[in-house]
Amino acid sequence: MAGSGKVIGCLVFGCLIGVLGVVLIPVVNKVIHNMVVDQIVLKNGSTGYDNWINAPVPVYAQYWVWDCINHMEVLEGEKPHFVQKGPYTYREMWPKENITFYDNYTISYLAPKTYVFVPEMSVGDPQEDKFTTLNIPLMTIVNLLQYESDLLQMLIDLMARGIGYDTFLELSVHDILWGYKDPVLEFAFKFNLMPSPYFGFYAGKNGTNDGEYVIYSGEDDVQKVNKIFTYKGSTSLDFWSDEYANMLNGTDGSLNPPFVKKDQKLWLFSSDICRSAYLIYDKEYKYQNIKLYRFVVPPELYANVSMNPDNAGFCTPTIANCLPGGLLNGSSCQQGAPVVFSLPHFLYADQVVHDMVGGMNPSKEEHQILFDAEPLTGASLFVDKRIQINIHTQPYPHIAFLKDFPKSFFPILWLNESASATDKVVHDFKHQVQTPQTAATAVEYGLLSIGVLLVIVMIFVLIRRRQVTAPLKLNINEKTTDETKPLLAGTT
Template sequence: MGGHAKARGAAAALGVLGLLCAVLGAVMIALLPSLIEQQVLKNVRIHPSSLSFNMWKDIPVPFYLSVYFFNVLNPDKVLKGEKPQVQELGPYVYREFRHKTNITFHDNDTVSFLEYRSYQFQPAKSRGSESDYVVVPNILVMSASMMMEDRPMSLKLMMTLAFTTLGQRAFMNRTVGEIMWGYDDPLMSLINKYFPGMFPFNGKFGLFAELNNSDSGLFTVFTGVKNFSRIHLVDKWNGLSKVSFWHSDQCNMINGTAGQMWAPFMTPESSLEFYSPDACRSMKLIYKESGVFEGIPTYRFVAPKTLFANGSDYPPNEGFCPCMESGIQNVSTCRFNAPLFLSHPHFYDGDPALAEAVTGLHPNQEEHSLFLDIHPVTGVPMNCSVKMQLNLYIKAMSSGPAAPAHVRVVLPPQSGAMEGETLRSFYTQLVLLPKVLHYAQYVLLGLGCVLLLVPVVYQVRSQGPKDGGRRPSLAAGPEQPPSPHTPLLQDALHGQPASPQA
């Protein structure tokens, strides 16, 4: 009896355990998605208590600015009207460091900040050094010439005389470091003296002279604490809700985020929109495909073909005009009226005439398209490669040196990928743990169902026959009382004399 009692108790215990597992599994299936959603919403908002706040404040992703120069091989022949021949040099790689300061939270669910950028040259990642010499268009001379086009003839003559006196030419041969971070030029001093405010440079002139150790403007973005539907969206930039560089309200709108994080729970129908102070406009990327980065599921977003299309091919871009061929965008109105144009590298996705006008360009998708890989659950970028080309448009002028149209100046792709401890922590907390919980809920439910069968099976087996399996025949009649002659018959069968009857 003791063995049966123990078996019955064990079966009952397993049944209770199975019930608990099944209930827990069912509860997890019902509630886990909403719990994960609540945790994600809690930890991606901009608040000191959120897990992503430090990541937002000091971006741990190492960004690299890879700069390519187009070395002009035939500058003298170009001035005579021949097609430019260029050789791509680089990359010259710089590590970009970003950190936010002046972080101020406001009562209207927004936070404002300044984000400073600094750059350090990375010789090990570069193909060349900052002391390499490159023949490129003289941006200062050509820009000044273009700006003098509508000025009085007297000023044009003065500028031409200044070019000659100072030995200024349409092309210059300078080092990468000088072109990037600035060089002393007597022409700059002359321009600042007689034409103050023409250029926003007071010292050395360089393509990135004003970017190093500078901020990208005062951003004010929504935190998502009170109203999650607007999380990370830009409210104002430098106190403005829209810019005034362009010729239409649509083009002047400040849309999207500051380009660092986006709203979570993305779908293939989502798009990435952000405001770029460097491009002086908002940009929108579209979904291309899903993928995996270091074990983390991602959505890849790319630039649409209409990003730099002209107003004829894409009417909404009419506000960015005056336009030229599709594939280049005029940014002169936000770059002190210098004839500068933005495009994809090698005029990828642009009018074929652009690349055909120069010898040495080879546009292709793999090397020259831009993309962002985003973790769709959190809206955090995992990997990115933002590639832009800066172009200088010049035409022959009577007031200055003759020059070609569409001379390529510099190609500054920017890339970054999450790595190291940040990547491992992100994977553990936001990928591995939810995946384990996802499978655990079904394991618990299945295990609970199996354990619930144990007491059922035991009960069925315990109610079986206890007489060795012998059952009375259903065909037998009612039990008959023993015959009085039966003992005599049994005695006779065993050879015993019958007892006399009374």
């Protein structure tokens, strides 16, 4: 009996241990959830706040320029052919400044970007390496005046010829990025018609910010963390022709809300292309035993209006001005310059776009936009934000040197703004997030397993005891019965 009591006690203990393991599953999950929320929200002392101010992952901006190898033939109407040169790599730093917290759980800040050249990650010297490309200030002026009188356009023709203003220029990579003095801009600058005599896609921008952001801290709702409330004082954009296109959605991509689901869209806003965009789930994989979800910008985001009617608002000034699929008219946010955005090598662009130029070799793996996020915390361990800058060209009948110019979307350069987790970042993530989560999971499921195993063993012991005891009693009874019988048959 004493042995049976111990077995039953162990059985009860096993049940309690198993129940404790089951109870701990939601409890531990809630504790982990609260710990993540506490560290992700943007408040003084949180890990998310520290990482938001200064990104722990190095960010690089890499540039490839398109060298036009048949520019003389292009002037005669042939389609342009290109060879890319690059990458030319710059370390990009954009710490948050002028940070102000408000009572409605929002934060305002500025984020000046500074670029430092990284020679060991580049193919050459950007100040020495040259390439042949379009005279973009000239094409901008011609584009702005194309609907003016024929006489004015002919005057532009005469002026360009008079000052030796060429359609194509041989520029250095440094020139196209950080600026060179342009004779027409210099002339206009003298009469206060232009803010600078220099042209370059980043001219005067190194060390400057792109405007004030106001974002949500996430303290009242962690799913709103780092989502943009206003940009330059407005809750929407004004570059596009409908409300949907002008939506100001998502984050800036530097910090995402936690608890990422495969069926959700990740929205982000890019001031470079003046619009919000979304990414969708692509695949799950592991990096150094860390589970990651890859999100990519889908082809339909760039599709023409017949394929994706939501893109009608990006046709400016009206739907009659829609571009082929894969292109975004950026002139409305680039001071009227005929700038057209696309993915590198015209990835996902309609075939008509590819037919206009030669030398493009699009690859999804090399040219798509992607975010690899850890689903629990939302941390982006790998990011590739890629974009190509093109100039819309066409014949201009009243300008002699452009009357035969081919219609095309002339690529100038493409860039990849990337961030990749270092070994230290991966180690710190495992130590701060993965190890405690693994330990807690091991405890809860360990208790459950021990409890179930103990119950199974004790039930087995009880069954075994019953099987042993039952035959023993039967033998005793049989022996007692036999002793009452005569020793010899027939004996009285």
